[in-house]
Amino acid sequence: MGRATFIVTFLFLPMTIFVVFIVNPFLQAFYYSLTDWRGFSRDMNFVGLANFNTMLADPVFLTALRNSLLLCLVLPTAILTAAFLIAFTVTAGGPFVGAIRGLKGGGFHRVIAFFPYTIPSIVIGLIWAQVYDPTRGLLNGVLTGIGMTQFESFPWLGDTETAMGVSMFVIFWGLVGFYVVLFVASIKGIPGETYEAARIDGAGRARMVVSITLPQMLSSIQTSYVYLGLTAIDAFGFMMVLNPQGGPNYSTLTITQYLYMTAFGKGQFGVATAMGVLLAVIILIYSGLIFGIFRALGGRNERNAVA
């Protein structure tokens, strides 16, 4: 059999699946977002940007948009900062004499921290919804147990002041371990001699982090930022369990939840795909910003190295 036949045979099935299930739906979405399509019948009218106007005039959507942007702004930085601190401590944060090594028992903490990543977001949400429960939850049980009786039946997920914060904590709890493992591998890739040299030159721990570890990890931090942004702005599984209807006054409603409700609850498929298009645009802008910021950071470091 010829080389061309082989290539075509090997590519045929994967490419068919890829085009039918991924490329085609993505392209169709941009078209549907410009129509007044309401479901199974195929008659639809081209309405231009009307769906986008409807969407942006909807106060609930604007709340969801604000919430999703908040998740996307806060979570990646919080998770990556914590993951970096944990990873550095368990890998290179050990005693400041002798070979560069992690804190004693660091491996144990790393293994524990990673475990939640292996559990479905829906199950993580379910566990924490029980922990936060006003009357039979672990949190209020512990708080009242140590004498803070004002929390006796405090509804963490039912109060507009706390609902978003405690939901973010759950997502943080579920994702941080993955990035710890990622960063541990990245830190281990930096040769020990680099640290030795810096230490002999009199660099302290904080100085080593800023001048050696972070600059060498820029590309893995950048990749993590982009993927975490995608995950945070989605947050669907976590939020659907913690507050299926979007929380008190929609204070935890995300774009993805509202898109799902608009499409499969209300049957407004045109408006729902318009939300999807906006989501894609936000992610594009976000990724662009991250690449821009990291290019600037990388450039500065190179100049420092030369000087």
Added chain:
Amino acid sequence: MTTTHDEMAVPGTRPAVTAVVAPATEQDRPSSPRPRPRLRLGAIAYSTTAHGALGIWSVLVIVPFLWTLMSSFKSSAEILASPLAPPTTWRLDNYVRAWTTAGIGEYFFNTIMVVGSALIIVMLLGSMCAYVLARFRFPGNRLIYYSMLISMSFPLFLAIVPLFFTLHDLGLLNTLPGLSLTYVAFALPFTVFFLYAFFESLPNDVYEAAKVDGAGEWRSFFAVMLPMASPGMASVAILNFIGLWNQFMLPIVFNTRKENWVLTQGMNAFASSVGRSIDYGALFAAVVITIVPVLIVYILFQRRLEGSVSQSSFR
């Protein structure tokens, strides 16, 4: 983290030499004794803070699981009475009800079917696609590779409405094969992207040798090249398994018939029935049933899994 900026700047306390640079330095100063490290206040403060912070985080991770485990043995009345009290008797009937009445057993079986078949198909098709893209030059090669790469950065949510109607038109909506095929599609770009690098790095002389021995393209792939890429295959299979086992958005949209539900949908049903009479004991038991298999796999393959995660971004 405590910063100990000046720790090693004290004259006369040169750090002990390390294993990495030991031979050279030892030769430089064969007779000088190693200065003994002194414990100082900064080091102690740092060490206490670091151990304390890590310890607190580990407790925050472990305690909710232990509490879930304890609650899974309590009756619903006991759960409502006190969140912290241990069960009066260690009953197992919550587990029986979760497995049968709440349907977790059935959802478990569905999940294994869907994830298992999707995993086998995506590994086969993904490796074929990655192999051809990595080792053959032909028109359209770059176009395919980059469209797969770009598709990974689009939100799944953009595609769900059109995909819903595509599946409907193909008669695949609300069927397990349809869900499995959707899983294959969404795991494919990542699988190809991951394996591409593996196939690209395989030495060419093995392939040439197989050719000289008269092996055709098919034999070279299945008998020579694929086995050589098995470390990469294992890594990507583990990551795909976790991702698909935990998938929630695709089944909730494309798999709404209750007898076809997967585990994540069954668990979600517990959450969305809040306010109605809910079997809390069975809820906690169901959570434990879902976690224990993953926990066992995690303990057995912990090193391998961490290896997979690190490979996924450093190539």
